[in-house]
Amino acid sequence: KNEVEQSPQNLTAQEGEFITINCSYSVGISALHWLQQHPGGGIVSLFMLSSGKKKHGRLIATINIQEKHSSLHITASHPRDSAVYICAVSIDSNYQLIWGAGTKLIIKP
């Protein structure tokens, strides 16, 4: 069992739909990261969370430390949101990020 699991692996939706991507982890963490990678593109850090909720534009990230679960929401989705969204966790006792496998999101116009 992977220490960080994302669901779904693939998601196709229509423009305007509300999108939810989930991330569950099984280890104690110091922070959880959501990142975005467009096809053939670089990696952009969207959020870093250690508790609660953060919002940036149409993106919202939440984390429940007790349940070891985080969600990334996209409101009013747009084709330019099509990308791979990656969840990763960091642990203070380890120098490495533990990566989820990513969720490939396609938003159709």
Added chain:
Amino acid sequence: NAGVTQTPKFQVLKTGQSMTLQCAQDMNHEYMSWYRQDPGMGLRLIHYSVGAGITDQGEVPNGYNVSRSTTEDFPLRLLSAAPSQTSVYFCASSPRWTGSYGYTFGSGTRLTVV
């Protein structure tokens, strides 16, 4: 602009050649790291550094060498390129090595070994 700068963006090497991928950051970040990304796979850590003069191996270090003589620069050396090293390479930095800080990624280097 502040950030992580990777060069080159693209490179084709012949088997057995050596080269250095450059990574520089101007944010005074302590932590720097190199990842490779292969099709259908997640990012895998090659080497990392928690400060100038300190480096350590990640998950897939074989065939790669690093050094950190300054806070700003963290070059990745391919000693004798092999086709298995064909990949996209990302450099990332963070203010501190403890995990409660965000990461900044470079734009990537797409390397092909023929």
